[in-house]
Amino acid sequence: MTKIKGLNDGPGGRNDHYDIGSRKNVPRRNAVAEVKRGEHPGAHVVTINDREYVRDNPDSSTKDNVNR
Numbered sequence: 223m224t225k226i227k228g229l230n231d232g233p234g235g236r237n238d239h240y241d242i243g244s245r246k247n248v249p250r251r252n253a254v255a256e257v258k259r260g261e262h263p264g265a266h267v268v269t270i271n272d273r274e275y276v277r278d279n280p281d282s283s284t285k286d287n288v289n290r
Contacts, residue, residue, distance in 0.1 A: 224262055226253065226276055237275055250275065 224243040232238035240253045242262070254274045257265045268277050 224264075226262060226265055226278070228276070236273070240276060 225241075227241045228237035229239045229241065229247070230237060238250050239247045240250065242248050242253060242256070250273075253276045254267050256262060257267050257276050262276075264279055265276050266279055267274050269275075
């Protein structure tokens with residue numbers, strides 16, 4: 223599974239970009255599209271205030287969360 227890290231670089235600390243594996247500053251819309259296509263099976267998409275974001279699937283570990 224590819225590690226996805228939110229950069230908290232948008233207003234209010236929202237994730238406008240993500241680091242995905244070795245790729246840096248992937249725009250949110252691209253990251254969301256990849257998750258929707260099933261390219262990151264350990265993640266899902268949530269909608270908050272009409273914006274879609276990438277989130278890790280729930281598990282007992284915090285070290286792999288998108289927002290650490």
